[in-house]
Amino acid sequence: MAISVLIVQYLGSNFNGFQRQKEFPTVQGSLERVLKIILREAITVVPAGRTDTGVHAKGMPVSFSTTKPIENYHRLLIALNSLLDRGVTVLAAAAMPDRFHARFSCTEREYEYWILHSRQPSALMEGRALRIHKDLDWESLKKEIPVFLGKHKFSSFAKVSSIEGKSTERVIHKIEITSSNDWKGLYKISIKGTGFLHNMVRIIVGTLLDKTTGKIEMNLEEILQSENRTLAGRTLPPYGLYFKKAYYRDYPEIEALYDSEVC
Numbered sequence: 476m477a478i479s480v481l482i483v484q485y486l487g488s489n490f491n492g493f494q495r496q497k498e499f500p501t502v503q504g505s506l507e508r509v510l511k512i513i514l515r516e517a518i519t520v521v522p523a524g525r526t527d528t529g530v531h532a533k534g535m536p537v538s539f540s541t542t543k544p545i546e547n548y549h550r551l552l553i554a555l556n557s558l559l560d561r562g563v564t565v566l567a568a569a570a571m572p573d574r575f576h577a578r579f580s581c582t583e584r585e586y587e588y589w590i591l592h593s594r595q596p597s598a599l600m601e602g603r604a605l606r607i608h609k610d611l612d613w614e615s616l617k618k619e620i621p622v623f624l625g626k627h628k629f630s631s632f633a634k635v636s637s638i639e640g641k642s643t644e645r646v647i648h649k650i651e652i653t654s655s656n657d658w659k660g661l662y663k664i665s666i667k668g669t670g671f672l673h674n675m676v677r678i679i680v681g682t683l684l685d686k687t688t689g690k691i692e693m694n695l696e697e698i699l700q701s702e703n704r705t706l707a708g709r710t711l712p713p714y715g716l717y718f719k720k721a722y723y724r725d726y727p728e729i730e731a732l733y734d735s736e737v738c
Contacts, residue, residue, distance in 0.1 A: 477544040481537045482567040487530040489562030505560040523721035529713030538577035567732040583722035585667040588680045592660040605715035616687045620650045622695045630702035633672035682708030
């Protein structure tokens with residue numbers, strides 16, 4: 476058995492999420508269908524993280540095993556990108572040690588939420604960023620960020636049905652807000668942590684926006700400590716969310732693959 480990894484980029488609007496579904500197009504379904512054609516054996520791919528319908532990925536590591544080692548990854552890359560469904564691209568491919576697993580070997584994950592501050596809609600950003608026409612106090616928003624950093628129970632910031640009987644303790648190491656140099660009015664909120672609950676990033680960003688615009692008056696630390704979803708802000712739509720990057724402490728090969736491509 477040989478282990479390989481792909482760095483995959485996709486538009487979530489073209490698929491019903493990552494995970495394979497019989498009746499709907501998914502990223503996993505597209506990858507496995509094409510890999511089977513190229514490698515002539517049934518393949519099961521494992522992503523660093525699953526994404527919901529509409530959520531995009533800038534660089535998602537995906538691992539899979541084959542009965543024999545792959546001889547030429549450059550040819551595999553070309554073949555994949557010539558056959559995959561529209562909206563999904565493989566940026567890099569490489570062999571990995573036998574113990575590597577895209578999900579379980581991952582030590583940190585990073586997401587971005589894109590917000591377009593514009594009074595007029597943008598055809599090119601439609602379905603790729605949340606448009607807000609009201610002015611936002613970004614400096615005030617940044618002051619709220621430290622509340623979320625560190626280890627906490629994030630019950631207030633998760634889909635209720637997804638956490639029943641499960642631990643909600645997660646660690647967030649970074650939340651950063653940057654403005655794009657290439658697109659006027661585009662802001663990116665990056666969140667990096669060891670793992671995330673269902674809808675957690677979308678609810679955290681929604682709560683930050685609601686707090687800044689005055690829709691939420693309650694202190695965010697009190698909302699966090701309450702473990703009460705009804706006190707937090709809205710769940711933002713999926714189309715503004717991007718899986719940015721996965722981190723692997725024991726596998727510098729993955730970082731090298733990211734560096735070889737613009738993810």
